[in-house]
Each structure stands twice: as structure tokens, then as C-alpha cells.
Amino acid sequence: MEHGNDFVISTQGLCKTFSVGGVQQHVLNNLDLQIAEGDFTVIMGNSGSGKSTLLYALSGMDRPTLGKIIFGGEEISEYSNDKLAKFRRANCGFIFQESFLNDNMSIMDNVLSAGYLSKRPRKQVYGDACKYFESVGISKDMYSKFPTQMSGGELQRVGLVRAIINDPKVIFADEPTGALNSANSTAVLDIMNDLHAQGKSIVMVTHDIRSAIRGSRVLYLKDGVILNEISLGNYDPLEEKSRLDKLKCFLDEMGW
Template sequence: MQQNVLKAEKLNKYFHEPDTTQILHDISLSIQEGEFVSIMGKSGCGKSTLLYLLSTLDTAYEGIVIINGVTVTGLNENAMARFRNEHIGFVFQFHFLLPEFTALENVMLPALKLRKLEYQEVEQRAMEKLKQMDMHEHAHKLSGKLSGGQQQRVAIARALINDPKIIMADEPTGNLDSANTTIIFNIFNQLAQEGNTIIAVTHDHDFARKSNRILEMADGRIKT
């Protein structure tokens, strides 16, 4: 039986500059283990804001977020950072790789920060993740020398290094051509089939319609 890996209850988000504006309105949702969920909506509807709340990157909100049975709302900064690094992998529109580091070194960084494994074990695991992305032959290349599609695959390998249950992606194919978009979708789809939960904000209708579920947003609300 599938279990909820993420639950949000009555999320409200406000921006206070220059005036107080409500961005999200009473959003409640649950996402199950192994689901591939796309969040869609017009620019400014609040979809990326919602993702940042669900991912614990933004903690200034009303409501409750529960991840893997842990109420993350209200955790102190250090506890939140450790929980995030251990349980959530991030893929953004821009890869945010360090160009002066190799692909392998970039993938290793989150695991080194977590400090659960020895350096050699982290290196071995990072190589395995690169192989999973078919990027192992480029492991020792500087990330700045890779193509856009290759860099995004390295970013996904980095997101997977700590074996998180949830991958959160914000426009992961926004800078890619159609061929690389298909590659990234297929990677996410395979990860979901292996039991990972994928939550992706996207403008790409073809990408979204092939996922398991679409949450469509408008004016800070999930449309029903």
C-alpha cells in the first residue's frame, strides 16, 4: 500500500513588501510515495512559491508541512537544513553546478556535507549516480565544459546522492531543447517507477501530461 510522503495543510503565504499581499490561499494536498506530480499554471500563480514551501526552502508561512511522517514546520534552521539534505533532492531550471569542480566533485558535495559516509564511499556512490545518468564517462570533466543537457543530468545525479525519497524540480527542462527534455523526463519517470516521489513545477504541457498527476494552480489556489 502506498504511503503519503508529503502532506500540506492549509498553507497560506504572504509577501509584505511594498504592501501585504497573499500569494497562497489555504492550500492542502497529499502526495504518495512513487508519484510523479506536475504543478502547472500561468506565471505568477504561485506554483514556484508553493514548491519552495513544500521543499522547506521557505519557512515563512502559515500552515503545516509533513514530510516522511515528520512535521517539518517549526524545525530550527540547523535541523531543517539537515532534514532537507537527507530527505529531499533539488533540481532547478539552472543547474547551479560549480564550474571549477568536476562533474564527480559536484555530485559528491551534498553527501560530504551530510557526513554519513567516508570520502571514498561518497566518491563511489557519486560515480554510481553518474552512471545512472549515463554521465560516468564525463565524471572528471569540469562541469563548465559540459553541455546544458549534460549539466542537468549531473544536477540530477547530485540530487540523488543522499538517496532522498523526494525529488523537487523547478522548471527542470526550461533551458533544454526537446531532445534533452525527453531524456530528463525519462529519467524522472524511471526514478518514480523505482519508488522515488517527483514533484515538478513546469510550463511544459507535454512534460506534465505524461506525469502521474497534474496540480493546476491559479491565483494562489489549486484548481479542483
């Protein structure tokens, strides 16, 4: 899917400053960005460039120091913590580098603990969870397993199911394959591409080129500003080689 005309997220003059040991660190600097609905946006950049900070700001997990974030037509930058929490449950799904599942709950409970926050009937939520689990290759006999009893790839797939259980407007993924081996990474990225193909907007932070080529648009972040971006179009496995070359070329230009 190409860029749509409707922006699901846009930012104006976004700034984020951290104070570390009394020293101000400007992680995001007056950043303007638009993300179209149905887009698979990849954010790349060197370590400390502000990728994750941008992702967390866009998703309402963190508040900017300055600037506006407009999400689905609503300015969320001034929301209170509780309003942001309610906003996230309705609009955002998250996939983290570490699965960040609750070790004291079964994988089904981890998913349902997010799903039951929606207003949908519980049966429907449970049905969706089963459906999504099946789609990511997790069988019914594993539902009652705990995170400590599963492999990294399985955990990330559970995290993915949890991210989509409430049918969010945007899925935010922070280095989703960072802790996975090649086979598990491919499996997770395939699922994400399937979701994108179904019309989901995805924003993913990664430093892995093989993951980045799955996106339709790649932004390059440096010192808290978007240095440049490249459009790759929708992912097609057959075009993987050419996408890789194109992206490598782009990244070389960016000095990566």
C-alpha cells in the same frame, strides 16, 4: 505506480505572503495538499500562480507564513534554518531550471559535495555517484570537467545525479527542462521516469505540457490555491498521445 495510502507530504492551511515594496502579496492561500509516497506529482499553473513558491515550501527551502507542512510524519514548518538544512540533506533532492552547480568545482565534486553530507562511507558515495553518472550517460572522463565546460543537457543530468546521490525520499524539480532543447528534455524526463519507476517520489513544477504528461498526477494551481487535479497514472511512452490529449483537455478546463 498509483497513489499510495501513505502521504509523504501533506499541508494544512498553507499560506505564503511576500511583502513587495510595502504591498502584501498572498502567493499561497490556505492550501491543503497531500502527496503520496511514490507519486510523481506535477504542479502546473500560470506565471505567478505560486508553483515554485509551493515547491520551495514543500521541500523545506522556504518557510510558510501560516499553516503546516508535514513531511514524512514530521511537521517541518516550525524547524529552525539549521534543522531544515539537516532535514533537506536527509530527505530532499533538488533539480532546478538552471543547474545551479558550483562553477568552481568539477561535476564530480558538485555531486560529492552533496553526497558527503550523508553519513555513508565516502567510498560508497563515490561509487553511487559513478553509478548514477553512468546511468545518465556521463562518462568517467567527464568527471573532472567544470560546469562551464558542459552543455545545458549534460548539466541538468549532473544536477539530477546530485539530486539523487543521497537517496532522498522526494525529488523536487523546478522547471527541470525549462532551459533545455527537445532532445535533452526528453533525456532528462526519461531519467526522472526511471527514478519514479524505481519508487522515488517526485514533485515537479513545470509549464511544459510534454514534461507534465510524465507525471502520474497533475495539480493545477491558480492564485495560490489548487484549483483542480487530474490523475494520469504511471507514464508509458506508448500512451503518450492519449495522456497529452487528456492533459490538454484538463488544462483547457482550467483556462490555461
